[in-house]
Amino acid sequence: MAKKLVIKVTAGADAPERCSQAFTVAAVAVASGVEVSLWLTGESSWFALPGRAAEFDLPHAAPLPDLIDSVMSAGRITLCTQCAARRDISEQDVIPGVRIAGAQVFVQEATTEGVQALVY
Template sequence: MVKTVKALGIRAPNAGILVGNILRNLEVPGEEVRFIVSPGAEAGMDAVARKSGYSVEVTPLGKDLEIRMTPSGKTLEEIDVTGETCPGPVILVGERLSSLAAGERLKVKSTSPDTLADITAAITAAGSLVLGQGTEGDRHFITIEKAEKKEKTGEPGVPVNRDRVLVVQSNGTGNAERAYATFIFAKVAVSMGKKVTVFLLMDGVSIARKGSAAGVKHPAFARLDLLMDEMVKAGVTIYACENSAAFRGITEKDLAPGVKLAGAATYIQLLSDPSYAVVNF
């Protein structure tokens, strides 16, 4: 965790003395500290940081300033997603964020502001914050602070968290683009911290047949069965409609690893659950 200390209304050099004293007397020595100060406090903070074994970053925070003291050697993590195409950047950033503790930050760079906007939408939906943005040469960047998503209370009139995604697939291996989209969207949703369920029905159950997805391969993507397997390992639940499977002669023993049969009631229950966002392919 990052400690936050408000010390408003104190100008330099007193602010520097105070910040230095706080860094020297931390209960957890070497802890990262975020100071909320007033403009005019920042002068000389770089010297305070150096003396205390920290590096400093100053960013505006409304009418105040945030002075983040990071222990030297623990630099702000960076990732450059230039050249990656959707959904790569969101997945890469999601994976990197998952390795950080709440309060730690990640700087994400790209030549495309649209890519950063997409990442911003994804990470804020997952509860994290965008602290700042800017440009460095030809790169645009955003600075993200990881935060745990706050659960809504479930009180009457308060919307529930839509933190689950149901991907419905009804086209099967006969439409490779839709088959790929099913698991690529699932992967993006997982990287955003969503709980994902894939429901295969109608022709979609053809994907559930053992060995069937191995025959789907686009040059730009991994083989479909490998993508499916990756999602199963990531905790995605994959159901195949029992009726649709029976209609096509698919039994439980024919199912690919990780796929379970489910009846109409399960499907209706998933559709009725307000915590699910539903995507159809």
């Protein structure tokens, strides 16, 4: 059975340690061969936009752009449909490779047999 991890991150610059933990866990999981689906919701939604991750700074943490690149290399990043709409973010605005999808897709991914889900 393949390992899969679905991570939903709600925190952004408003809660930098929680935000960084989510991206770090996702990147480490990808590096460990785990299939990762990282969902950006709430304030983390802004990191779907080019250049926004470079503005994030947390001492003693890996740079957020590097973590995003790691996740994108072998995992998937999804921006919540409603969160995108509330911030006027469209598919044309996001980093190439980031998809926009809603709760139905999240529930489908998170409830698949053998999947572990984490929320930050």
